[in-house]
Amino acid sequence: MTAIHLGMPAFPAFPAFPAFPAAAGKAVADPVLRANLRRATHTIRDKRARAVAELADWAELRAAGKAVKDHTLRHLDRYLLELEASVTAAGGTVHWAADAEEANRIVTELVLATGEREVVKVKSMATQEIGLNEALEAAGIAAYETDLAELIVQLGHDRPSHILVPAIHLGRAEIREVFAEEMGGWGRPAPEGLGDDPRELAEAARLHLREKFLRAKVAVSGANFMVAETGTMVVFESEGNGRMCLTLPETLISVVGIEKVIPTFRDLEIFLQTLPRSSTAERMNPYTTMWTGLGPSKGAEGDGPTAFHLVLLDNGRTDTLADEVGRQALRCIRCSACLNVCPVYERAGGHAYGSVYPGPIGAILSPQLRGTGSEIDASLPYASTLCGACYEVCPVAIDIPEVLVHLRERVAQGGPVTREGIRVRIRPAHGHAAERAAMRAARLLLNHDDWPVALRAGERLLARARRLRPRRLPGPGRAWTDSRELPELPAQPFRDWWAARDREGRA
Amino acid sequence: MRVALFVTCVNDALHPRTGIAVVRLLERLGVGVDFPAAQSCCGQPQYNTGYRREAEPLVRRTAEAFAGYEYVVTPSGSCAAMIRGHYLRIGHAAEAEGRGGALAGLAEDLVPRVYELTEFLVDVLGVTDVGAYFPHTVTYHPSCHGLRALGLGERPARLLAAVRGLELRELPGAEECCGFGGTFAVKNPDVSAAMGADKIAAAAATGAEVLCGADNSCLLHLDGILRREGAPLRALHLAEILASTEAEPLR
Numbered sequence: 001m002t003a004i005h006l007g008m009p010a011f012p013a014f015p016a017f018p019a020f021p022a023a024a025g026k027a028v029a030d031p032v033l034r035a036n037l038r039r040a041t042h043t044i045r046d047k048r049a050r051a052v053a054e055l056a057d058w059a060e061l062r063a064a065g066k067a068v069k070d071h072t073l074r075h076l077d078r079y080l081l082e083l084e085a086s087v088t089a090a091g092g093t094v095h096w097a098a099d100a101e102e103a104n105r106i107v108t109e110l111v112l113a114t115g116e117r118e119v120v121k122v123k124s125m126a127t128q129e130i131g132l133n134e135a136l137e138a139a140g141i142a143a144y145e146t147d148l149a150e151l152i153v154q155l156g157h158d159r160p161s162h163i164l165v166p167a168i169h170l171g172r173a174e175i176r177e178v179f180a181e182e183m184g185g186w187g188r189p190a191p192e193g194l195g196d197d198p199r200e201l202a203e204a205a206r207l208h209l210r211e212k213f214l215r216a217k218v219a220v221s222g223a224n225f226m227v228a229e230t231g232t233m234v235v236f237e238s239e240g241n242g243r244m245c246l247t248l249p250e251t252l253i254s255v256v257g258i259e260k261v262i263p264t265f266r267d268l269e270i271f272l273q274t275l276p277r278s279s280t281a282e283r284m285n286p287y288t289t290m291w292t293g294l295g296p297s298k299g300a301e302g303d304g305p306t307a308f309h310l311v312l313l314d315n316g317r318t319d320t321l322a323d324e325v326g327r328q329a330l331r332c333i334r335c336s337a338c339l340n341v342c343p344v345y346e347r348a349g350g351h352a353y354g355s356v357y358p359g360p361i362g363a364i365l366s367p368q369l370r371g372t373g374s375e376i377d378a379s380l381p382y383a384s385t386l387c388g389a390c391y392e393v394c395p396v397a398i399d400i401p402e403v404l405v406h407l408r409e410r411v412a413q414g415g416p417v418t419r420e421g422i423r424v425r426i427r428p429a430h431g432h433a434a435e436r437a438a439m440r441a442a443r444l445l446l447n448h449d450d451w452p453v454a455l456r457a458g459e460r461l462l463a464r465a466r467r468l469r470p471r472r473l474p475g476p477g478r479a480w481t482d483s484r485e486l487p488e489l490p491a492q493p494f495r496d497w498w499a500a501r502d503r504e505g506r507a
Numbered sequence: 508m509r510v511a512l513f514v515t516c517v518n519d520a521l522h523p524r525t526g527i528a529v530v531r532l533l534e535r536l537g538v539g540v541d542f543p544a545a546q547s548c549c550g551q552p553q554y555n556t557g558y559r560r561e562a563e564p565l566v567r568r569t570a571e572a573f574a575g576y577e578y579v580v581t582p583s584g585s586c587a588a589m590i591r592g593h594y595l596r597i598g599h600a601a602e603a604e605g606r607g608g609a610l611a612g613l614a615e616d617l618v619p620r621v622y623e624l625t626e627f628l629v630d631v632l633g634v635t636d637v638g639a640y641f642p643h644t645v646t647y648h649p650s651c652h653g654l655r656a657l658g659l660g661e662r663p664a665r666l667l668a669a670v671r672g673l674e675l676r677e678l679p680g681a682e683e684c685c686g687f688g689g690t691f692a693v694k695n696p697d698v699s700a701a702m703g704a705d706k707i708a709a710a711a712a713t714g715a716e717v718l719c720g721a722d723n724s725c726l727l728h729l730d731g732i733l734r735r736e737g738a739p740l741r742a743l744h745l746a747e748i749l750a751s752t753e754a755e756p757l758r
């Protein structure tokens with residue numbers, strides 16, 4: 001099995017990707033990016049809060065979503081086999097892919113077998129995760145993204161920076177430029193004199209995409225949910241472009257992570273309420289498309305595709321499932337609410353996370369799916385202040401701070417993990433030796449029986465050196481003093497004050 | 508009534524005024540205060556940075572230092588949250604890994620007796636007017652651990668609202684993190700400083716003279732930015748405001 005691939009191959013592979021602090025530092029220094037991110041995240045977070053507040057039973061819905069997901073994950077083997085049987089019975093074909101390479105190979109072969117050389121795509125995180133577009137391109141197949149934001153990113157040779165709004169980092173003027181310059185190279189060019197009014201931009205995209213919808217014979221999608229009981233695939237979307245992909249082409253190939261299965265059709269009632277409100281702050285998402293295999297109306301006399309393939313993707317998921325604390329990340333329904341409330345995401349932007357899953361969920365999902373071996377993956381669990389805002393909004397109650405601390409332990413101290421189904425013990429990540437020594441020294445001091453004496457001695461020394469307090473510290477302390485003053489040191493620690501008062505009281 | 512004061516290592520070393528204020532305040536309210544000298548650090552820096560095993564002896568030390576006290580009061584939301592949210596888990600994990608010697612039992616015994624200062628005042632003593640006097644405009648930053656991990660809710664605001672002479676100004680985006688986050692402040696200094704600067708800007712825009720909080724770790728970071736930027740605001744722990752009276756005003 002090859003290395004699990006979660007990045008975008010058109011861009012530096014992940015070991016070369018800088019650690020989070022450096023990438024985030026660059027983003028923080030970009031005022032346009034910061035303004036774009038701030039505006040977008042604050043708008044959507046306020047709307048989400050209002051949409052959620054409308055439901056009196058939100059807490060129950062959240063608990064129910066968590067329970068359904070946990071139950072399914074506990075019996076994932078059973079539900080996946082049930083799903084396979086249902087999809088097959090409904091006329092679909094199920095393929096199993098252990099990793100990105102296998103999934104890409106299956107999809108490529110399926111497309112080549114149709115004789116087609118282009119596919120239209122519904123926005124899908126799973127196909128981004130495996131780098132499908134690039135794999136298809138290598139086989140001479142052009143993949144066209146049809147989600148508006150995804151189209152912008154693709155045309156701009158850019159990377160998505162948000163789960164739901166992949167072009168969140170771009171402003172209107174930047175989008176206009178991408179359309180004007182790049183559309184012609186991919187199909188119908190942008191109209192002459194295109195302005196940056198959102199309506200105008202959307203219309204240009206519509207015209208550009210319409211040609212592709214009408215021409216394409218093969219579509220590639222993901223799915224938000226797969227129902228084991230009926231074999232039904234479910235896609236939630238806002239624009240209707242997805243529905244075009246799901247109904248117009250002759251062959252439909254869906255690549256879906258194995259954690260997306262739910263037991264029964266009825267379970268959807270929970271997520272139909274929680275997902276749209278959490279993600280787009282809508283009471284109901286505008287388009288919910290469901291299909292079950294080929295269904296009785298499909299084929300020669302009916303509408304829709306005449307062939308349906310489902311590629312079930314593992315790519316690190318069963319290994320993640322083996323971790324008792326970390327497995328809750330697999331409950332994620334990719335609503336992106338955690339990104340929109342995260343104060344770190346808001347400043348750092350999505351690209352700093354070095355994977356298609358940015359923000360709080362990315363910080364716990366990527367280091368589990370692809371391991372903590374690279375610099376970026378070892379830095380992701382630390383890309384949070386543990387403020388807890390992500391946990392509070394998550395509609396399936398993933399305790400992201402808990403998983404972050406759990407993964408920090410893995411990075412700092414090593415420990416048992418499951419890789420390709422085998423339990424192994426990993427060593428601490430590189431670069432933590434000094435920190436480990438400092439933590440150990442601090443613990444020894446703080447836990448010393450003479451700690452108060454040691455503290456007093458140290459503090460008295462510091463207090464005497466008070467006037468020498470430097471404005472900037474060398475070494476790791478610089479990270480503090482570059483932008484903040486050091487605290488004023490008190491003349492005496494609390495315990496000295498207390499001891500003195502005690503003496504006076506006794507006297 | 509007697510309580511044990513858990514002053515926390517940061518307050519002991521860097522913010523003794525907060526501890527002194529808590530003692531004055533509680534004694535004024537008729538509560539006797541003990542300071543068990545064996546206390547040190549709750550272990551949060553170690554635990555949150557990924558050194559759970561290094562935190563274990565500190566969990567034990569804290570639990571042992573406060574054994575036997577009915578109430579343990581601390582002027583730090585984040586240390587209270589560390590104890591309440593994580594001590595039991597650390598104890599169980601240690602025992603599961605063959606260490607710990609009843610660490611979970613010690614934790615279980617300690618956890619329900621630990622109160623953050625505003626919880627103790629409002630829930631145990633049942634007071635919101637502590638007889639304080641502080642004739643200044645104040646804006647309050649709730650801090651994530653107090654707000655979300657402990658669910659302090661309206662307690663701090665109710666206490667502040669009852670202070671004579673004090674005018675409370677609402678802080679826009681109050682629930683947003685200030686960017687401290689323990690070792691986050693040095694591991695991700697750029698993002699941390701940017702978050703702190705935004706918090707300071709929001710506080711300054713209220714026109715208040717004082718930025719008040721109930722966690723000196725957050726205030727340490729915010730105060731560092733305030734002083735670097737020379738902003739006309741003063742960072743103060745809630746306890747100092749509550750301890751201030753007409754007879755003995757805060758200087």
Ligand code: SF4
Nearest residue numbers: 332333335336338394
């Ligand atoms: S972790 Fe929770 S809030 Fe974040 S995207 Fe997943 S479901 Fe949504």
